[in-house]
Amino acid sequence: MTNEVHDAREALGQQLREIRRRAGLTGRQLAALAGWHESKVSKLEYGRLRPSDADVRAYCTFAGADDQLPDLLASLYHIDAAYLEMRRLLGAGTGRAQDELVKLAARTTHTRIFQNVLIPGILQTAEYIRAILERSIARHAIPNDIDAGIAKRMERQQFLHRGDHHFAILIAEQALRTTVGGDDVMTGQLDRLLSVIRLPRVRLGIVPAEAEIPMQTTNFVMYDNRMVLVETITAELTITRPREIAQYGRVFGALAELAVVGDAARGLISRVLEQRRSRSVDEW
Numbered sequence: 001m002t003n004e005v006h007d008a009r010e011a012l013g014q015q016l017r018e019i020r021r022r023a024g025l026t027g028r029q030l031a032a033l034a035g036w037h038e039s040k041v042s043k044l045e046y047g048r049l050r051p052s053d054a055d056v057r058a059y060c061t062f063a064g065a066d067d068q069l070p071d072l073l074a075s076l077y078h079i080d081a082a083y084l085e086m087r088r089l090l091g092a093g094t095g096r097a098q099d100e101l102v103k104l105a106a107r108t109t110h111t112r113i114f115q116n117v118l119i120p121g122i123l124q125t126a127e128y129i130r131a132i133l134e135r136s137i138a139r140h141a142i143p144n145d146i147d148a149g150i151a152k153r154m155e156r157q158q159f160l161h162r163g164d165h166h167f168a169i170l171i172a173e174q175a176l177r178t179t180v181g182g183d184d185v186m187t188g189q190l191d192r193l194l195s196v197i198r199l200p201r202v203r204l205g206i207v208p209a210e211a212e213i214p215m216q217t218t219n220f221v222m223y224d225n226r227m228v229l230v231e232t233i234t235a236e237l238t239i240t241r242p243r244e245i246a247q248y249g250r251v252f253g254a255l256a257e258l259a260v261v262g263d264a265a266r267g268l269i270s271r272v273l274e275q276r277r278s279r280s281v282d283e284w
Helices: 003-022 027-034 038-045 053-062 066-077 094-106 126-140 146-160 173-177 183-196 242-258 262-283
Strands: 083-085 110-115 166-172 202-207 220-223 227-231 235-239
Touching: 003 038, 003 053, 003 066, 027 038, 027 053, 053 066, 066 242, 094 146, 110 242, 126 146, 126 183, 166 173, 166 242, 173 202, 173 262, 183 202, 183 262, 202 242, 202 262, 220 242, 227 242, 235 242
Parallel strands: 110 166, 166 202
Antiparallel strands: 083 235, 110 220, 220 227, 227 235
8 A cells, every 4th residue: 555545544534533523422432333343443543444435424424424424435435546656647658648538538528727837738739748748758767658648638639629528727827938848849839829719618817927826736627526636746636525626616716816818818828929939039
């Protein structure tokens, strides 16, 4: 069991222990009510034993905490999948990882994306994707199937144009300025953003660099109201607890209020694009 899974199990155990204590139950009393051996309560609450559905339901029933059952079950169902080590995720190459994202996008009607450093994958040009995946392959020492990875990421972009799919995408101004693949690649990528703004299924906003953001945050993607994916340096975190998903929704809403859209967004992208073009001419 990885450290991340162990930590997630301990966190769930702490929640169960808090529920029991708030109800004024000792571990012995709960075990008697549930028909368990006394030691089971301790094992569950300190992460030494993975709880079953029935175990979680018993805590909520005997502690009078049925309102917490949905969140607890969501944590339980994903306790062994909440953290995916990035190398394991990409172990079969970039193509397979991108294929999983294509399937996830196909099942989603309303996608909300926030990116603070890079252009979101679903808006990337092929050249930008290549530069990103080259870095990923080198960093994680994974099989080099870059052409398959590019093809799958481009395939995901089909949902921008067909089906019942809608996208609310927020990009921090820094992402427009972060260099990926050089000025020529960035020029093409910024041109792509200007065309994306006109798509009827996409609402694209840019969060200006001087905006007073509500909190420090990393990039995240919300798939309807059922899942949030957060990519860290070493792992991909899957959020499925309703209460946490709602928190991400509130943060996204706060960021959206700060973002510029429409003509203002086009103007901001165009200014950065002209700076890139001018620099390319100067270098030539």
